[in-house]
């Protein structure tokens with residue numbers, strides 16, 4: 008126990024330092040604070056990282072990106088969009104922004120990724136799209152999902168908030184080989200941090216064009232062009248009631264440093280995950296799925312599930328880890344347990360509609376998994392977990 012009861016290992020410690028600080032200072036000195044050359048540079052560097060096949064649209068958050076992608080792909084009132092229950096509420100709320108209905112389905116019991124059988128079973132004549140979430144950073148089987156979507160004429164928007172960098176069978180998540188659009192989050196706790204930020208990727212030029220217009224007030228040119236192109240700055244046209252979702256150069260400058268550091272940060276997260284497997288494998292826990300041999304896991308989250316033989320409940324485990332100075336978290340309390348989503352579906356019965364999520368919901372705990380953790384931190388985490396579970 009720490010003397011003042013403070014957490015000495017925070018659940019999500021951002022891996023940022025002097026380089027990021029210097030990049031922000033340089034942006035401030037440049038005098039260009041909002042979307043401009045920094046945002047454009049981030050977009051083109053992110054595009055290269057993903058293999059150069061997609062257009063990249065930087066935005067203020069993944070939530071904004073999901074909203075824009077759904078809008079650009081034509082989701083509207085009376086449409087249904089299938090989402091997993093094992094996710095953050097943003098995945099489903101954006102469907103409501105457009106007056107459409109999220110149809111919330113169960114997950115695979117091993118990976119906690121959306122169940123593709125459940126997707127097929129949920130398709131109706133109103134179904135227009137599906138939003139798979141690569142939970143924790145483990146890619147969904149996109150080839151199989153694409154085949155299902157093609158049989159029913161559905162669009163696919165990947166929620167890749169956890170999945171950078173990740174790949175399956177040679178396709179990076181975000182290269183959109185099997186989807187219409189992919190959305191990333193650069194929120195403070197995610198693998199690539201800007202504080203707040205996000206990006207949409209797509210291979211569809213019309214979708215990219217619509218998002219570019221809608222992320223900035225429905226103006227048919229972005230700010231950068233407005234001030235630097237030969238066209239006069241007052242010459243622009245508003246073509247739709249758009250949004251204010253453009254990413255600032257201040258945030259982009261942090262992201263550019265993080266992107267350069269990604270291979271090293273990812274290796275570090277992989278090494279920490281490997282230590283958790285090695286040092287917790289004999290405990291009464293279900294460890295996370297590593298995925299098929301062709302998968303590269305982003306290792307955004309390391310979610311353990313307490314088995315029946317564990318000596319403590321999930322709540323006790325979290326409390327006793329906190330007493331040992333170690334922050335943990337829960338990903339997720341599934342959507343079907345939350346008041347708002349329940350109120351839309353009064354007929355829900357978790358046991359019949361969400362057997363796998365319901366079974367995992369009382370057992371899941373996320374251990375810290377930041378590339379900023381030291382080897383000593385990891386030792387403290389695994390030995391505390393072993394003591395609590397002993």
Ligand SMILES: *Cc1c(COP(=O)(O)O)cnc(C)c1O
Pocket residue numbers: 067068069070071094095097098140166168169191192193194204205
């Ligand atoms: C964090 C998260 C989001 C939202 O990301 P923001 O950038 O904060 O909007 C969406 N989906 C999932 C699965 C997330 O974890």
